[in-house]
Amino acid sequence: MKIAIDAMGGDNAPKEIVLGVMKAAAQYKDVEFLLFGDEVKINEYLADKTRITIVHTDEKIESDDEPVRAVKRKKRASMVLAAQAVKDGEADACISAGNTGALMATGLFVVGRIKGIDRPALAPTLPTVTGKGFVMLDLGANSDAKPEHLLQFGLMGSVYAENVRKIEKPRVALLNIGTEEAKGNDLTKRAFELMKNQKAYHFVGNVEARDLMMDVADVIVTDGFTGNMVLKSIEGTAGAFFSLMKMSLLNGFKNKIAASFLKKDLMELKAKMDYSEYGGACLFGVQAPVIKAHGSSNANGIFTTIRQARDMVEKQVVETIKSEVASGHLRAEAEEANQGGTNNE
Missing domain, CATH: 3.40.718.10 (Isopropylmalate Dehydrogenase)
Structure with a gap:
């Protein structure tokens, strides 16, 4: 199982995001993680790279960006790339603590809506x-x-x-x-x-x-x-x-x-x-698990959201x-x- 993570989204990124991923990686040996974001900043907090891959990008969606416009213009943003990895079959789920509206737009436009869900x-x-x-x-x-x-x-x-x-x-x-x-x-x-x-x-x-x-x-x-x-x-x-x-x-x-x-x-x-x-907020109705972690999530909040994503993939919710x-x-x-x-x- 692979989970794509927007490492630059949220108030405490990338530190708490990375620490949460490391905690999850230590507990869930059946999960690999793709971290999207600034490689230098991510590496500051990444003590163990076991089953963790960094996909570098300098671009990210800010909290005050207009959601749809940002998703369409910032093709290399960490959030968009994480969703694209799911779309391309490189990951089974994606998580972000970033801009809520942008993640919903990303889920809809990049991951895609389930046929029959309006x-x-x-x-x-x-x-x-x-x-x-x-x-x-x-x-x-x-x-x-x-x-x-x-x-x-x-x-x-x-x-x-x-x-x-x-x-x-x-x-x-x-x-x-x-x-x-x-x-x-x-x-x-x-x-x-x-x-x-x-x-x-x-x-x-x-x-x-x-x-x-x-x-x-x-x-x-x-x-x-x-x-x-x-x-x-x-x-x-x-x-x-x-x-x-x-x-x-x-x-x-x-x-x-x-x-x-x-x-x-x-x-x-x-x-x-x-x-x-309890974890993050799920975006139901799209082709794969897309989960919005709380914007102020600490490492434990990210960990519980990863656990939630893992359960959704394992139980084949979508x-x-x-x-x-x-x-x-x-x-x-x-x-x-x-x-x-x-x-x-």
């Missing part, structure tokens, strides 16, 4: 109070969506949850403003009908945003605009909560003593709330999605449900 979806695994976590998609690959897209998102998320997260019969839910079937706008009402009538995965109905972290489902489906706002809200709320707690615990002598006893428990709680511990889509079950059921809705009207 839109790709960006899907991280987010924390729950139980520590189990849930997959949520789409979180920003598409601002708009059609009911058929949400139907497909459910399939892709279910395949991933079952094969990589090892959840038997994953519960797939639709994010909505209420749990009742008749709730929501036109998109969610029509998507509900499609998801309710399919047999490819286990649909459990609507869920509300306030219950997302209470382990109500293993896969949550929504459009990219809503999903991205939910993600940012969770990040902001978690950050504000820990800031307020820190201020409270450090305010006064008694509180500081209490904080010293609670430090270990609080650190464990913070780790449980850190979704980067091939399973292709097979399910090729079966035609989803499209046939979508067309049947739409015809039924038209007749009812």
